[in-house]
Amino acid sequence: MSTPSPTVGGGTTAPPANTGGPTGAPTGAPTGAPTTTAATGGGIKADDIPVGGGTIFKDQNFVITQPTAGIFMAFDATCQHMGCQVTNVRAGKINCLCHGSQYNIADGSVARGPSQGPLPAKKVTVFGDTLTVA
C-alpha cells in the first residue's frame, strides 16, 4: 500500500494558533458532593496489590497478597506469636518486626519463627478490578 507523500521541501507550516489563550475559566461547577466509590463493603483496587507481594491494611487489620498475577489471598494481620500487627511485606514474606516472624504470602504459613502458627486466612472476593475482604 502506498500513501501519497506530502509536499516535500516546504518546511514552514504555521502551528495552530491555539496557545497562549487565557485559561482562567474553571471547568465544571463544584457540586459539593463527595466522590464515593461504588463498591460496597470497602472496595480495594486490585492494582494496589503488587504481584509477588502484598499490602497491609492497618485500619482493617488484614493483609492482601498477590503471590501470582491474578491470584489474591488475604490474612488476618495479627501476628500469631504475641499479637503485634504485621509490619510489612517484602520478598514474598509477610514480616512481623516485633520479634522477627515471617509468613509466606501464598498461604500465610510460618516461614520463620518464633511464631508457631499461620496467619488466619480471610475470604477475598474479586469483582472486576475491585477486591473485598470478609
Ligand code: FES
Ligand atoms: S508478635 Fe510477631 S514476632 Fe512476636
